[in-house]
Amino acid sequence: MDAFQKKTHKVSRGYTYTYYLHPGDSSKPALLFQHGWPDNATMWRDIALPLRSLNHPIIIPDLLGYDGTSKPTDPKEYKWDVMTQDLIDILTHENISKFISIGHDWGSALASRMYNYHPDKVVGLCNLNVAYMPPSGDKFDLDAVNDMMEKHFGAPLLGYWYVFAADDGPQVMSENIERLYHAMHGTAATMETMFTRRNSMREFLTKGRAEDVELRPYAKDEKFKNAFFERMKRDGFEGPQCWYKVSERSLQAESDRNLPNERKKVNVPSLYIGCKDDAVCRPEMMVPAKQAGLLPHLEEAEIIDSAHWCPYEAPEEVVKRMEPWLKKHFS
Structure with a gap:
């Protein structure tokens, strides 16, 4: 990650986040990359590096629980409402008001919730592997x-x-x-x-x-x-x-229960990138949200010949699908 500025910021609830920054053109929406389990910001290196040519500001945090960021052990500290606010605190600190939310694995779920909780700031949504799943207040069993x-x-x-x-x-x-x-x-x-x-x-x-x-x-x-x-x-x-x-303890459902119903619909350009050999995060998981009309601006990229960790296995294929979508909607 030597090509990025390494920074830290203490968010409003007291946790310290480490993140990596490429300043880019402040008139363009930032690319916010969110990794999943059990990774860190470095997972995005071979995707974010070539995308610097688009000159968007780029922010790649070590998410809560990982590497250079605080690691609380109480599950309630990882609720969507407070974790999304953590990232908004970082973006505000960097004077970023609009961004494209991009995620893989649990980071994909967080990327979706960034839109659900802060739709006034998210201008695009890109989900890798984990499909968009709308907020639900239902108890998890x-x-x-x-x-x-x-x-x-x-x-x-x-x-x-x-x-x-x-x-x-x-x-x-x-x-x-x-x-x-x-x-x-x-x-x-x-x-x-x-x-x-x-x-x-x-x-x-x-x-x-x-x-x-x-x-x-x-x-x-x-x-x-x-x-x-x-x-x-x-x-x-x-x-x-x-x-x-x-x-698993339904704390996320408790958080999502407070969201207005209209927040479930993604009213910005969205992109889904799935992988052929991912046995868990199947592209078919997008079907319920599509059928419910919750993704009116969805584009589905060609499936990547990779397993779940495509940012490591096939980063060039991820870039090949993400770059034209970014150019189309945000240039």
């Missing part, structure tokens, strides 16, 4: 959600949540980082087996053999692997797993 997904998709797509959202999840992951890394970055069949079956992830993390899982080419890079190991051994998983716990 993991078993019921997986039963529904098994009925519609043939598999309980949130099967991995039984360890990811569990009280002992951070400890299980910290003690088995090698296995976790292989589960995340293995073949398409590996992801389907580990993530979309009830308790398969816990079984593999506690009893499996990492060497039995073939890594995808990008994940074999020792520098990439060591950076992940060093960061997560230093920081732990208590903060990152709060992103799951806050939903």
Whole structure:
């Protein structure tokens, strides 16, 4: 991230965020990049670097719980209403009033909520892998959600949540980082087996053999692997797993319940980028919001031949889809 200015800012509720800035042309809306689990701002490097040529201001934060940013361990600190305000505080500090909200994985969910909570500031929405899902005040029931997904998709797509959202999840992951890394970055069949079956992830993390899982080419890079190991051994998983716990305990529903119903409709240009080998975050998940008329300005990019972590595996393909959309709507 040497090409960006590294900065910190203490937001109004007291947490300190680290973020990376490319000033760009202040007359253009900023690009706000939001990473997911269990990544950090660096995930966006090979996407943000080539997009600097468009001369938008760019801001890439380490999100709450990660790397250079504060890491509270109480799930309620990760509610959408307060996390979106954290990012607004940073943008305000940088004199940015309009921005395009871009996210991957949990960062995609946050990118969507940036629009839902602050529609006066978001002029575009780009979701990678995780489809746009409108705010809901409904209580979250993991078993019921997986039963529904098994009925519609043939598999309980949130099967991995039984360890990811569990009280002992951070400890299980910290003690088995090698296995976790292989589960995340293995073949398409590996992801389907580990993530979309009830308790398969816990079984593999506690009893499996990492060497039995073939890594995808990008994940074999020792520098990439060591950076992940060093960061997560230093920081732990208590903060990152709060992103799951806050939903599993219906705290996000509690937050969303206060939003006006009209906030569900995305009245700005939106782009969805999905991946062929992502067994969990399937492009079909966009269908309910489309059918409900909540995405009137949606464009769906050509599917990328990649698994879930496309910003690492195929960043040039992400740029190829994102750049023309940005030029079309925001040049």
